[in-house]
Amino acid sequence: MKSSRLRFRLIAEDGSARCAWLETAHGRVQTPAFMPVATIGVVKSVDPAELRSVGAELLLGNAYHLWLRPGPTVVEKAGGLARFTGWNGPMLTDSGGFQVFSLGSLVRVTPEGALFKSHLDGSLRFLSPEDCMTIQRQLGADLVMPLDVCPPADAPEEELRQAVNLSVEWARRSLACPLAEHQHLFAIVQGGVDRDLRVQCAQELMAEDFAGFAVGGLAVGESKEAMYRTVQLMADILPADRPRYLMGVGDPWDLLVCVGLGMDLFDSVLPTRNGRHGTVWTAEGKLNLHGAALAEDYQPLDGTCDCPACTGYTRAYLRHLFRVGDSLGWRLASLHNLRFLFRLLEGARQAIKEGRYDEYVAGWRDVLQQPGGARVPGRG
Ligand SMILES: [Zn+2]
Structure with missing residues (x-):
């Protein structure tokens, strides 16, 4: 089933920086927006009413973590993640690709999916892009991310290239999976800080009808210069009429720089962890x-x-x-x-x-x- 078009309405621009309204079934979000991270369905030690009172409009959950605990069926029966957590507002779920690849538990990546050990009990688990979409359909967040391959910042070019090719293929397969009417699938552009790979990845993904585009694989140890250069490249290429989400960036100065380059959405554990x-x-x-x-x-x-x-x-x-x-x-x-x-x-x-x-x-x-x-x- 094809979900309806995500409403993203630009209201002001200054240079490359822009303001917009992002309209979801659970409410409107003003962008540029920062998403507090509720990985396992809670922004650690903070309740939803408090989050709202300080200005939060969009929360991020993590499909991989919520799949392991409490399990997507528990969340689905509660009426979805927004209701289960008491937030009752707009949400985005990340696929968990980053977690699978960064918890050091990865066993093998095949074209079918990722085989890894659970970070909780060491049990062997398999996650395909299709599984990941089923989990996220059950979680019911408004914005949904495909499973992607996230190599480390210092990965050799060949590994980056394979990650890009597989991430694009998985994103296409994710697009073919059914979501609820109110849900919208983003694509994630990978490619490290390699200019050619980034451009190739973005262009292949832009050929498909994704609701928005995320820039993944940054803020993972590369230099600030390389990060800003890559963000600028992405903002110049990605379509102006779709939201652009810079994943994992929450340093205040980085936010200002990247808003200036044309990014709309951000998330990071930095404010709450600090x-x-x-x-x-x-x-x-x-x-x-x-x-x-x-x-x-x-x-x-x-x-x-x-x-x-x-x-x-x-x-x-x-x-x-x-x-x-x-x-x-x-x-x-x-x-x-x-x-x-x-x-x-x-x-x-x-x-x-x-x-x-x-x-x-x-x-x-x-x-x-x-x-x-x-x-x-x-x-x-
Ligand atoms: Zn204060």
Whole structure:
């Protein structure tokens, strides 16, 4: 069954940066958008109402993890992932290709699929692109990703080429699988930082009718220059009327650069993982919540932020929570980091609408750019 066309309506452009509405059966999403990662159906230690209150509109789940636990049938019987998790809003499920290939459990890749050992109990499992679509149909997320082959960043060219060829074939086979009416299948462009392979992969996928295009295989250890160059290449090639999703990127400066290059969707565990480890982003730079310097610091984490951590608590108290190891600290720091990214993108969308995106990015450069950071391609 062919699902209906995904509605993606561009509302403003500034250079290559763009704002759009993405309309799903579970609600509208403003892009550029960042997706908090709910790998196994939960954004660690944070509940859906809190996510909504800090500005989340689209959540990401992982088909591979949810297949192992609790199993797609449990989720399907609950009415789908949005209802099972209590989020009740737009969701995307990643296939889990990245997890199968990165957990070190891979046994063999054949044209039929991937044979690997479960990261939970070591049992031997087989996942085909068709299995992956069946699982995602049961999970019922609005946006769905095909199973792809994800070689490491330093893989030799021949391995990258085989990964591209197999990923394209698997994406085509995925397109032939039935989804629910409200679900839309994206394609994932692979090819490492190899220009020719990226172009070949994108062109072969663009010949098919995918609802959107993801750029996979970046932020896996390549240089920032190579990452930005590849993102720019992809944004220049991929169709303007479909959403472009840069997978696994969540560093605030990278978000600003890649929005500027024309990317629309992002996901990363960075804000919540950093939060649980006691590192937060603020308008003045990074802050380490374990630092003794905060022991009697009664300011909020970030005086410009309106999140629950900043409006209700002091740095001294948050440091105390981390010292005593209470989960409230993890939750508040996670919420703050998510709010930081959502506010950053709210500002980006406003700046795009007002035609001053370059100026907006320049205003963040000193706070967010790492020392010796890479030049932003095409934007001076
Ligand atoms: Zn805050």
